[in-house]
Amino acid sequence: MSAQTETHGFQTEVSQLLKLVTHSLYSNKEIFLRELVSNAADAADKLRYKALESADLYEGDGQLRVRLSVDKDAGTLSIIDNGIGMTRDEVIEHLGTIAKSGTADFFSKLSGDAAKDSQLIGQFGVGFYSAFIVADKVTVRSRAAGYGADAGVEWVSAGEGDFTVTNIDKPERGTEIVLHLRDEEREFLDEWRLKQIITKYSDHISIPVEMWEAGTPEREEDGETIAATEGQWSAVNKATALWTLAKSEISDDDYKAFYKHVAHDWDDPLIWAHNKVEGKQEYTSLLYIPSRAPFDLWNRENQHGLKLYVQRVFIMDEAKQFLPQYLRFVKGLVDSNDLPLNVSREILQDSKVTQSLRSALTKRALSMLSKLAKDDAAYQTFWDQFGAVLKEGPAEDMANQEAIAKLLRFASTHSDEPTANVSLEQYVARMKAGQDKIYFIVADSFNAAKNSPHLELLRKKGIEVLLLSERIDEWLMSHLTEFDGKALVSVTRGDLGLDDLSDEEKAEQEKQEADSKPLLARFEASLGDKVKAVKVSHRLTDTPACIVADEHDMSSQMIKLMQAAGQSVPQVKPIFELNLTHPLVHKLADEQDEDRFGQWAQLLLSQATLAERGSLEDPSEFVNQLNSLWLDLSR
Numbered sequence: 001m002s003a004q005t006e007t008h009g010f011q012t013e014v015s016q017l018l019k020l021v022t023h024s025l026y027s028n029k030e031i032f033l034r035e036l037v038s039n040a041a042d043a044a045d046k047l048r049y050k051a052l053e054s055a056d057l058y059e060g061d062g063q064l065r066v067r068l069s070v071d072k073d074a075g076t077l078s079i080i081d082n083g084i085g086m087t088r089d090e091v092i093e094h095l096g097t098i099a100k101s102g103t104a105d106f107f108s109k110l111s112g113d114a115a116k117d118s119q120l121i122g123q124f125g126v127g128f129y130s131a132f133i134v135a136d137k138v139t140v141r142s143r144a145a146g147y148g149a150d151a152g153v154e155w156v157s158a159g160e161g162d163f164t165v166t167n168i169d170k171p172e173r174g175t176e177i178v179l180h181l182r183d184e185e186r187e188f189l190d191e192w193r194l195k196q197i198i199t200k201y202s203d204h205i206s207i208p209v210e211m212w213e214a215g216t217p218e219r220e221e222d223g224e225t226i227a228a229t230e231g232q233w234s235a236v237n238k239a240t241a242l243w244t245l246a247k248s249e250i251s252d253d254d255y256k257a258f259y260k261h262v263a264h265d266w267d268d269p270l271i272w273a274h275n276k277v278e279g280k281q282e283y284t285s286l287l288y289i290p291s292r293a294p295f296d297l298w299n300r301e302n303q304h305g306l307k308l309y310v311q312r313v314f315i316m317d318e319a320k321q322f323l324p325q326y327l328r329f330v331k332g333l334v335d336s337n338d339l340p341l342n343v344s345r346e347i348l349q350d351s352k353v354t355q356s357l358r359s360a361l362t363k364r365a366l367s368m369l370s371k372l373a374k375d376d377a378a379y380q381t382f383w384d385q386f387g388a389v390l391k392e393g394p395a396e397d398m399a400n401q402e403a404i405a406k407l408l409r410f411a412s413t414h415s416d417e418p419t420a421n422v423s424l425e426q427y428v429a430r431m432k433a434g435q436d437k438i439y440f441i442v443a444d445s446f447n448a449a450k451n452s453p454h455l456e457l458l459r460k461k462g463i464e465v466l467l468l469s470e471r472i473d474e475w476l477m478s479h480l481t482e483f484d485g486k487a488l489v490s491v492t493r494g495d496l497g498l499d500d501l502s503d504e505e506k507a508e509q510e511k512q513e514a515d516s517k518p519l520l521a522r523f524e525a526s527l528g529d530k531v532k533a534v535k536v537s538h539r540l541t542d543t544p545a546c547i548v549a550d551e552h553d554m555s556s557q558m559i560k561l562m563q564a565a566g567q568s569v570p571q572v573k574p575i576f577e578l579n580l581t582h583p584l585v586h587k588l589a590d591e592q593d594e595d596r597f598g599q600w601a602q603l604l605l606s607q608a609t610l611a612e613r614g615s616l617e618d619p620s621e622f623v624n625q626l627n628s629l630w631l632d633l634s635r
């Protein structure tokens, strides 16, 4: 075969990434070795899996390992594995492009400010490209398992816009990455330094990381002859898959380092749970909660799920079947003894074993979160990153609704601060004597919720209201209707059911309602079919009127969501509530001119609609109403 050297340009995003890599990741440059060794371990896992079907792929060499080799004269450090290797096409694809969905979008968000971008880059994960933190030229030689020696390929790049690929002979299967270190990076030629990095980051990956141990010549010591030893490759890491060890043998640092390998993350996890289960089902799980959301958390094609092992053999990445969608931020692995080694995604889908693992792992993940919730600061970090995902839970997983509900956090009128840090349990503990409902409001923004007229009376009575303003909240609250035996009630719909009135107050209210009947009838007559009904309000103090949704009608917030999604929304007429104690309403009651009364009533309704929905169906009608009344007043 001819050498066929070709030059390829990097995908634009790779070029951008490479430019950023050196200066933004320099402060933590040693991680390049963790990334490359992690890739080698993944390549070993993939080969083991493929070899389950055809053992020939081992080509007589089933001892999978990665070796570090240093050439001080040449100034190179090589990372050599005998894993699955890559074909020419794979090399071009994997080392020239980034396959993650949403990449272009992500790169368009980079600001050019190195400090800020380095945070983002860490979150994105640079993997192989981290080689360029320390190298000014990288040579990759690879040959895929199952191909002939002449199927080797050499990839060379200085990390500046392009790379070349050439066909080569490569008898050994696997991938060799040669880093031509920059002059100032010669510390990575030092074996002691390399060992230190491997022990720090790669002690518990499942394959040995080997370094060459030089032999010693025959020598005399205290009159005795000590035989010469031959040089040999020897492992510098422990090379036992971390999750197979007893918990007592694993340090926190081990867990953290292993997390970075399985999750391809650069930051420490917030918490983890490692469990071995024996009996009816046998499995080991190691679950982690990341401290930062991945850049593509909201991307529909976002890859997530656990790594699946069967009897210690890696089977697949991103097995989504083991956790529900609303826990898609959980990282880690499950190693099952009950699934067959030849399990496929299709088999997983309908397997009973999968079902019971899924329900067990869901409970584990939730209990790990409730453990995390004992640490307020750490839980707040979690909540700020992933709270909106967890909010999908009550709709998706009825069986665990109560447990999920305990993990939710809200802003509330207790502090009137935007930080969502109030749990339902805290709310319930603070409920007023006689209060039997949990009140909430969903609005477009925190401020809209906080300043809503619907809260006026509740505030006066010192009753706490949860303030919700995320897109998902309306959906969440339509599924979460009860907590701890108490109904969750929106303050913008139906009757608030504040039953703590004294008999006198009740009598007073009833009298007020009876007295106001003629006034309400006047309003009804002039507003016609624009409203469903006109009622006396028991929630306002400072605002003359508001609109509320009827008990079973769609709320304003839901209408807005549906309209934003381009869906047609059925006409929902609001209930118009009047605050009889407000001076404007008194004034109106005294108005004798029925035409004028009608104009004012329309204006009040438009105002209340605007305050509630943020927009009007016919804004110019509102402007006309206002202007004509203005003229009228100035006459």
Ligand SMILES: Nc1ncnc2c1ncn2[C@@H]1O[C@H](COP(=O)(O)OP(=O)(O)OP(=O)(O)O)[C@@H](O)[C@H]1O
Binding pocket: 039, 040, 043, 081, 083, 084, 085, 086, 094, 095, 124, 125, 126, 127, 128, 129, 175, 264
């Ligand atoms: N030593 C290797 N042997 C075989 N394939 C490899 C090796 N190193 C990298 N690859 C291939 O190149 C791809 C890209 O690697 P890279 O490290 O950039 O990203 P990744 O490991 O997929 O994800 P991340 O960016 O999160 O680390 C890998 O998915 C793998 O297919």
